[in-house]
Amino acid sequence: MSFPLLGRHNERVKLIRALHTAAGRERIGCFLAEGPRVVSELLHSAFPVRLLLCRAREEHYWSELAAAAVKNGAEVYEAEEQLLEQLSPAKTSQGVLAVAELPSYTWEHLLSCARIVVLEGIQDPGNVGTLLRSARAFGFAGALCLGGADPFNARAVRSSAGAVFALPILRFSAGGEISEWLKPLQKGGFALITAVAHGGVSLPQTTFPNRAALLLGAEVSGVSAEASGAAAVEVTIPLEGNCESLNVAVAGSVLMYEMSRRVITDFN
Amino acid sequence: MSFPLLGRHNERVKLIRALHTAAGRERIGCFLAEGPRVVSELLHSAFPVRLLLCRAREEHYWSELAAAAVKNGAEVYEAEEQLLEQLSPAKTSQGVLAVAELPSYTWEHLLSCARIVVLEGIQDPGNVGTLLRSARAFGFAGALCLGGADPFNARAVRSSAGAVFALPILRFSAGGEISEWLKPLQKGGFALITAVAHGGVSLPQTTFPNRAALLLGAEVSGVSAEASGAAAVEVTIPLEGNCESLNVAVAGSVLMYEMSRRVITDFN
Numbered sequence: 001m002s003f004p005l006l007g008r009h010n011e012r013v014k015l016i017r018a019l020h021t022a023a024g025r026e027r028i029g030c031f032l033a034e035g036p037r038v039v040s041e042l043l044h045s046a047f048p049v050r051l052l053l054c055r056a057r058e059e060h061y062w063s064e065l066a067a068a069a070v071k072n073g074a075e076v077y078e079a080e081e082q083l084l085e086q087l088s089p090a091k092t093s094q095g096v097l098a099v100a101e102l103p104s105y106t107w108e109h110l111l112s113c114a115r116i117v118v119l120e121g122i123q124d125p126g127n128v129g130t131l132l133r134s135a136r137a138f139g140f141a142g143a144l145c146l147g148g149a150d151p152f153n154a155r156a157v158r159s160s161a162g163a164v165f166a167l168p169i170l171r172f173s174a175g176g177e178i179s180e181w182l183k184p185l186q187k188g189g190f191a192l193i194t195a196v197a198h199g200g201v202s203l204p205q206t207t208f209p210n211r212a213a214l215l216l217g218a219e220v221s222g223v224s225a226e227a228s229g230a231a232a233v234e235v236t237i238p239l240e241g242n243c244e245s246l247n248v249a250v251a252g253s254v255l256m257y258e259m260s261r262r263v264i265t266d267f268n
Numbered sequence: 269m270s271f272p273l274l275g276r277h278n279e280r281v282k283l284i285r286a287l288h289t290a291a292g293r294e295r296i297g298c299f300l301a302e303g304p305r306v307v308s309e310l311l312h313s314a315f316p317v318r319l320l321l322c323r324a325r326e327e328h329y330w331s332e333l334a335a336a337a338v339k340n341g342a343e344v345y346e347a348e349e350q351l352l353e354q355l356s357p358a359k360t361s362q363g364v365l366a367v368a369e370l371p372s373y374t375w376e377h378l379l380s381c382a383r384i385v386v387l388e389g390i391q392d393p394g395n396v397g398t399l400l401r402s403a404r405a406f407g408f409a410g411a412l413c414l415g416g417a418d419p420f421n422a423r424a425v426r427s428s429a430g431a432v433f434a435l436p437i438l439r440f441s442a443g444g445e446i447s448e449w450l451k452p453l454q455k456g457g458f459a460l461i462t463a464v465a466h467g468g469v470s471l472p473q474t475t476f477p478n479r480a481a482l483l484l485g486a487e488v489s490g491v492s493a494e495a496s497g498a499a500a501v502e503v504t505i506p507l508e509g510n511c512e513s514l515n516v517a518v519a520g521s522v523l524m525y526e527m528s529r530r531v532i533t534d535f536n
Contacts, residue, residue: 126394130515130517130518133514133515133518134514134515134518136508136510136511137505137507137508137511137513137514138507138508139508159515161512161513161515162512166510203529204529237405237525239405239406240404240405240406240407240528242404242434243404243405244429244430245405245429246401246402246405246521247398247401247402247427247429247517247521249398249515249517249518250398250401250402250517250518250521253514253515253518253521253522254521254522254525257505257522257525257526258525260508261471261472
């Protein structure tokens with residue numbers, strides 16, 4: 001099975017290039033997934049895939065993904081190494097790239113979750129993806145992104161190990177009114193828990209409500225004063241002597257693990 | 269206070285370039301620290317600093333670090349933007365760069381720790397640095413690196429948030445005999461705990477010995493069969509339904525948190 005070769009003047013080249021930026025993704029309503037593992041996760045998800053692009057003369061290697069893409073209704077093209085490298089959002093292309101449609105979730109999706117995670121201004125796409133991966137692993141069934149890195153940035157998608165295809169994610173732009181997301185959250189019965197590096201209730205001593213939204217603040221500046229003011233509980237992970245803080249993806253994951261563990265314990 | 273300008277033919281340029289590779293660092297016995305936060309942590313540590321390089325015409329900005337470096341016995345140079353970018357191990361220089369001496373630790377340093385972490389073939393320098401940062405935060409007082417990314421790679425140093433300056437770290441090259449590090453560990457009374465994605469004792473049900481070495485395996489391949497065979501306990505973090513695994517830095521950090529929490533509980 002062989003597929004048409006993508007020429008460098010094909011309109012799809014321009015489309016893929018545009019998807020490298022958050023603005024382009026929003027305008028077009030699509031995003032990129034790069035590498036065999038991520039593309040395979042995508043093709044096993046419910047997301048509509050529009051285009052699959054494979055390295056030329058490697059049909060044997062990509063035949064399984066190509067067949068799944070065709071079944072999914074996607075176009076399949078091959079690309080010469082040089083063009084593929086230009087179009088890949090990764091430093092070095094892993095030989096396969098997909099264009100898929102951005103999902104559109106509503107509050108209803110989020111309100112059906114018992115626990116969700118709120119990412120407030122987290123800048124590093126790797127941290128955003130890793131936190132979504134942990135959220136999924138620890139039973140946080142949805143996410144709210146308030147500014148920060150786009151969860152559909154290719155690096156976030158990769159770091160999420162498929163979680164962006166599994167969790168409903170609502171997004172709000174930075175600098176909006178807190179009531180925009182806080183009111184629906186509170187109306188939905190979620191208690192807001194914020195994670196703070198110092199001065200909160202020590203994690204082993206914290207009692208968590210069953211319906212909770214865990215808010216994690218930006219890497220350096222932490223939780224905003226506004227979100228902090230709205231918190232039902234502020235929680236701190238106890239650290240040894242000289243240690244200032246944890247990586248935000250680690251801190252958030254430890255908190256989600258601990259909250260999930262307590263639920264498990266409650267049911268035993 | 270102004271400092272000599274580093275010319276591009278100065279021998280120090282060649283030295284700094286060589287420190288970009290693990291082989292160069294080993295040969296010269298030095299490593300690079302990049303950016304104001306990391307350099308400040310370095311200058312507050314016990315590590316001998318040989319050289320500080322600051323962006324030219326920014327004396328006002330770097331005067332505090334430069335004064336600390338001079339006190340530390342280091343040479344201080346300024347560099348033009350373009351040269352600094354070439355010498356910086358980061359994608360974009362943050363304006364300050366230091367050369368420090370690699371430490372030399374022995375088993376004695378490690379054997380004085382109650383708990384240590386063992387990183388087996390972890391390839392991503394960010395993961396190695398993040399794990400060392402978490403180790404320090406959760407009272408794991410030393411580390412063993414078996415192959416994998418060099419903990420003195422500049423990205424690992426940055427991700428560690430100062431932990432590489434605080435923890436004794438012993439390193440063994442990949443592919444050596446397991447007895448090389450396992451024998452001294454066992455002789456020192458450490459029980460080997462390995463983290464496995466599936467099939468180990470569930471983390472909430474695991475009992476940890478007080479003197480423990482927690483071994484984390486490579487990102488994709490996991491713990492080696494050899495290390496697995498030597499483990500006193502294999503532990504698994506319970507995950508929700510469809511979820512395959514966690515990021516290795518997250519998994520290791522959750523395990524270290526849980527182990528530290530139990531020690532705290534034991535003492536209360």
